[in-house]
Amino acid sequence: MTQAFPERMFARARELQGDGLDWLLANGIAWLEERVRQWPPAWGDDLRVLLYGDFRVPDSTLTYPSLGITVHPEKKENTIIKGAMTVLEATVKVQEKSVPALIDAARRINVLLGTYTLHEWGNAGCGWWSWVTHDAGGGSLMKLTHDGLERSTTAVLSLRPEVRRKVEAAMFWVREPRNLFLQSYRPDILRVYSSYWSAFECLVEAVNVLRPRPTPSKPEKQAQIDDFVQQRGGRLTAADVQECYQNLVSPGFVGKASYALNVCFGDDGDRYAEECFRLSPQEDRLYNIRNAINHGDIDAENPNELLRVQARIRRLWMIVWRMFGCFIPFPTPVDSEESA
CATH class of the missing domain: 3.30.70 (Alpha-Beta Plaits)
Known part of the structure; x- marks a missing residue:
């Protein structure tokens, strides 16, 4: 690498960021372009x-x-x-x-x-x-013991059996997919993303078991639908119809997850639900990325697509880790994007 490599790469990353790309994605693309140059x-x-x-x-x-x-x-x-x-x-x-x-x-x-x-x-x-397309890998050795580990394990064991089962499953999904240090040459981003989404689904179920979601009566549901239509002047687009069906008529997992996020995070739950299910463009929604991975719509060997997934997994990581903190006492991360 020449001495100008870092300056050139970061200048290119800032240029891509100025075009509207997420910083991590812009940085990854600039890194890949620089590898080609070298x-x-x-x-x-x-x-x-x-x-x-x-x-x-x-x-x-x-x-x-x-x-x-x-x-x-x-x-x-x-x-x-x-x-x-x-x-x-x-x-x-x-x-x-x-x-x-x-x-x-x-x-x-x-x-x-x-x-x-x-x-x-x-x-x-x-x-x-390949040296051009893959990172050389890296990492560090972590300590096995932590202050408060016994308190955390006791908290898991004290959960209601039906809740504990879901939380333990979520802990498996965040542990299992990650490469070991000496295997860091293997790309694991799609495997990790899918597993983190599985952990998210387990935690959503745990919240709904612990605090069941209120079911609106038929008149209440009809009133919500009428209000939804009225807010849009009585004219619905295809996207509006889909949103109304998913959120009001038959919420399914979207409704359960949105409810669980609001239980866990209050006002920030709406922002997290938007990142999962309502973000624009649609391909950046956390739920849509998971579906794209599972249905073969993301090329596992395309560096650009992997960089995009890597940029979005930060948000999924934050949501999952903070949800764990609602069940288990441990040092949860602080979301720098959390609303005031």
């Missing part, structure tokens, strides 16, 4: 990646002309990859050194590893890593 000369015009997994070293070079990928048969040692039985180097043809070209290359690599997984019936773990 393309190692030894690579020439090809992208070099490490393929890793529990497979045998091939006897000869493997070429996949339709994908523009060549896998070399020499086993790599002492790499960033830990825990895999085999690590190989592969070269991937790219039309140019650019972010769009990297995204295209990532998709082709994903097709190769995906079809390999199909042939193995899912019995062999595998993945890929």
Whole structure:
């Protein structure tokens, strides 16, 4: 990296932020563009990646002309990859050194590893890593003991059984998906996001068990619908009809979650519910991101899409951790965006 790298990257991030992007997303895109700028000369015009997994070293070079990928048969040692039985180097043809070209290359690599997984019936773990597209990873060792840990565990054990079951499930979902330090080369953002949303759903259920949501009578519900229509001058858009149905006619999970957030956070509950279900643009709603992940609408190998998810997971993280604090005494984070 040249000495100008940090200044150039942050200047680009500020430019992207000025265009309306979230700072974390802008910073991530600027970082990716800078990695392309620092393309190692030894690579020439090809992208070099490490393929890793529990497979045998091939006897000869493997070429996949339709994908523009060549896998070399020499086993790599002492790499960033830990825990895999085999690590190989592969070269991937790219039309140019650019972010769009990297995204295209990532998709082709994903097709190769995906079809390999199909042939193995899912019995062999595998993945890929590249200096350009992936972070080198990092972290620190945490202490195992904390003041107040016994108090927290006692609080969990003292919860009503039907509430405790949901809270314990939520604790599992925030613990399980995170990579260990030596596995930080593996992208885990989509796995973590989905698991955090599962934890959120568990905590919503726990709140509704502990303090059941009042059910309006038919006349009360009709009055709410009439008021909703009147506020919009008697003319409803398709989006209005959907909102009315989800919030008033048949609230379902949206109604349960909005209620739980208001129970936990009062006025701030409305703001959190908006981030989950009503934010504009729709693709940035926390609930919509979860659905997009589950339904295959987010490309797991597209660095730009992963950066967008990473920028939004901060809000989901804050909501989940603060909801835990409503059940268990521990040092909960302070939301810097909390309303006064």
